[in-house]
Amino acid sequence: MMKYFSFLLLALVISPLLSAQSGDIEVTEGYVRRLPPGVLNTAAFMRILNRGYADRVLVGGSTPAADSVSIHATINDNGMMKMEHQMNLVIPAQGEVLLESGGLHLMLMGLKGSLGEEEVELNLSFQDGGTISLRLPVINILDEIP
Numbered sequence: 658m659m660k661y662f663s664f665l666l667l668a669l670v671i672s673p674l675l676s677a678q679s680g681d682i683e684v685t686e687g688y689v690r691r692l693p694p695g696v697l698n699t700a701a702f703m704r705i706l707n708r709g710y711a712d713r714v715l716v717g718g719s720t721p722a723a724d725s726v727s728i729h730a731t732i733n734d735n736g737m738m739k740m741e742h743q744m745n746l747v748i749p750a751q752g753e754v755l756l757e758s759g760g761l762h763l764m765l766m767g768l769k770g771s772l773g774e775e776e777v778e779l780n781l782s783f784q785d786g787g788t789i790s791l792r793l794p795v796i797n798i799l800d801e802i803p
């Protein structure tokens with residue numbers, strides 16, 4: 658019974674999550690964290706895979722849902738969790754980078770409205786001029802702020 662439930666839960670969690678591909682870059686398990694109305698910033702998480710033979714460098718992104726998108730890392734500074742802006746993020750050739758709660762994330766700053774049930778469009782830009790356009794589900798998770 659427990660097994661059945663965990664499978665169901667897994668299916669529920671995985672199924673709305675996006676998988677988008679652009680050239681050698683593939684993004685899976687993407688979502689945007691839903692936060693209470695009035696909160697101005699939120700974060701997007703995902704797994705970015707690079708199937709190519711050259712490193713790809715993520716330099717930023719944009720979304721119609723917020724004023725700006727930046728790359729952040731969460732760092733532990735003597736027990737104080739802090740977010741640190743990253744100029745870029747290297748996705749190694751034949752490798753992947755996981756953006757997850759408590760770690761790397763994309764910060765959506767200056768939300769233009771509260772995020773409803775709808776998906777959020779998020780465009781990622783790479784140093785070589787490549788882009789990938791994602792539609793991420795907004796997910797309510799009880800979790801610490803990234």
Ligand SMILES: [Cu+2]
Nearest residue numbers: 729740764803
């Ligand atoms: Cu952040």
